[in-house]
Amino acid sequence: MKKLFLAIVAVMMSAPIFAQFNSGGFSIDEEHLYFGVRIGVNFSGISGDVSSANSRTGMTLGGVVGLRVSEDYPVFLESGGYYTERGGNKLTYIDSDKQLMQNVKGHANYLEVPLLIKYGIALENNIAILPFIGPYLALGATGDYKALKRPEMGFKLGCGAEWNNLYLEALYNFGVTNIADVKHMDYSSHGHAFSINFGVNF
Numbered sequence: 451m452k453k454l455f456l457a458i459v460a461v462m463m464s465a466p467i468f469a470q471f472n473s474g475g476f477s478i479d480e481e482h483l484y485f486g487v488r489i490g491v492n493f494s495g496i497s498g499d500v501s502s503a504n505s506r507t508g509m510t511l512g513g514v515v516g517l518r519v520s521e522d523y524p525v526f527l528e529s530g531g532y533y534t535e536r537g538g539n540k541l542t543y544i545d546s547d548k549q550l551m552q553n554v555k556g557h558a559n560y561l562e563v564p565l566l567i568k569y570g571i572a573l574e575n576n577i578a579i580l581p582f583i584g585p586y587l588a589l590g591a592t593g594d595y596k597a598l599k600r601p602e603m604g605f606k607l608g609c610g611a612e613w614n615n616l617y618l619e620a621l622y623n624f625g626v627t628n629i630a631d632v633k634h635m636d637y638s639s640h641g642h643a644f645s646i647n648f649g650v651n652f
Contacts, residue, residue: 486514486530486617490647494536494623498639499630506557508535510645516568524570528582532562533591536623536643558629558641560588564606580610586623602641603627617649 488510495505512532519527537558566584573579583606590600608621625641 482518484516484651486516486649486651488512488514488530488532488617488647488649490645492534492536492643492645494538494641494643496538496629496639496641498628499637504538506535506537508537508559510534510647512562514649524572526568526570526580528566528568528584529564532564533559534562534588534643534645535559536588536641558590558600558602559592560600560602561591562586562588566606568610576614578612580612580619581608582610582621583607600629601627602629604641608645612651615650615652617647617651619647621645621647 490510492508492510493505494508510532512530512534514528514530516526516528519525535557564584564586566582568580568582571579571581585603585605588600588602588604602625604623604625604627606621606623608619610617610619612618621644623641623643623645627640628638629641630637630639
């Protein structure tokens with residue numbers, strides 16, 4: 451958690467620098483291109499035949515690029531790249547010899563690329579609310595993933611809020627691909643995570 455705290459402090463200290471760019475923020479009255487940086491925390495787990503007794507807390511760090519795609523409606527298309535730490539602790543599964551194995555780590559760190567559709571809702575005092583949904587592809591980077599296969603695909607569902615250039619979002623990730631890696635066994639499991647991200651747009 452120390453590295454997460456240091457990363458959050460770094461982003462907060464850089465916010466005044468990014469705030470000088472007037473192109474930042476969601477102006478829902480006109481088309482524009484925006485960029486952003488994100489830092490956050492994941493509370494992830496694994497469900498299914500290969501299960502996780504304990505969730506894992508990890509970090510998310512990334513950058514985004516977005517574009518308004520409609521002249522008539524405040525619809526935005528956003529993508530980017532993230533480093534995200536997910537998985538679970540104390541995985542329980544059955545190996546090829548049908549022996550019950552417990553307390554196996556399933557830490558999987560990913561390079562993730564989402565493709566989100568956002569809808570902007572303007573409120574008072576320069577605040578915008580942006581619900582969103584979209585798919586993601588996550589490629590394996592590092593981690594102790596004895597019981598897990600990678601890559602992973604899934605969907606994100608959440609809502610963001612922006613005030614001037616500052617951005618905050620809460621979202622839920624749910625995987626749709628089978629990530630169980632148990633030899634000679636027809637089992638399935640899926641990853642999921644609740645995330646809170648903070649950042650700036652410019």
